[in-house]
Amino acid sequence: TQLLEQSPQFLSIQEGENLTVYCNSSSVFSSLQWYRQEPGEGPVLLVTVVTGGEVKKLKRLTFQFGDARKDSSLHITAAQPGDTGLYLCARTPNTGNQFYFGTGTSLTVIP
Amino acid sequence: NAGVTQTPKFRILKIGQSMTLQCTQDMNHNYMYWYRQDPGMGLKLIYYSVGAGITDKGEVPNGYNVSRSTTEDFPLRLELAAPSQTSVYFCASRDHPWLASGTKGEQFFGPGTRLTVL
Numbered sequence: 318t319q320l321l322e323q324s325p326q327f328l329s330i331q332e333g334e335n336l337t338v339y340c341n342s343s344s345v346f347s348s349l350q351w352y353r354q355e356p357g358e359g360p361v362l363l364v365t366v367v368t369g370g371e372v373k374k375l376k377r378l379t380f381q382f383g384d385a386r387k388d389s390s391l392h393i394t395a396a397q398p399g400d401t402g403l404y405l406c407a408r409t410p411n412t413g414n415q416f417y418f419g420t421g422t423s424l425t426v427i428p
Numbered sequence: 429n430a431g432v433t434q435t436p437k438f439r440i441l442k443i444g445q446s447m448t449l450q451c452t453q454d455m456n457h458n459y460m461y462w463y464r465q466d467p468g469m470g471l472k473l474i475y476y477s478v479g480a481g482i483t484d485k486g487e488v489p490n491g492y493n494v495s496r497s498t499t500e501d502f503p504l505r506l507e508l509a510a511p512s513q514t515s516v517y518f519c520a521s522r523d524h525p526w527l528a529s530g531t532k533g534e535q536f537f538g539p540g541t542r543l544t545v546l
Contacts, residue, residue: 359518359539362532405471409526415486
């Protein structure tokens, strides 16, 4: 089992606040993905990072891949109620054949 | 395109019963996956397939079987259902070799099947 630890497990914030969620492992990632899952639906891919130190931005979301490729973070600026959902990170080897998901961070943004 | 479809949406089984969860994709994707998601948790890979006729085990394959006779279909079979198999099951598919030029390695997920074993 290739464990991915996500923190915090739960997060409840007011609209307009900033937040950061983390994804950590004791071993090196080849590639890492971030997904968002809304209740009753399947996850939807947000981003894929592959290079240590890489930073990607998707509107108000900023994704960072640690230099050592053992950790990643997702920062949301000025959170909105539409950001509410379960945020999952997933690692995969170079082949992309298997995906190992973290336990997720459940985010609630209160209007 | 309908994308990835799963049937049924909900099912209740008694201990020891068997059933097949259906998954179909119309995007001509080579790669298909079955995951289970327990309440408040991430997804765990059960089985995956890299093409018709080829399947392999994931993290948690015990108690399940799969087949891939066509590109479109990837059914998941539960034999002798147990309460521990109560979960939400997601099927997913993706195309392209991993991170081929211009792609993000995106998996497209179905809406899930909620299974309860009593």
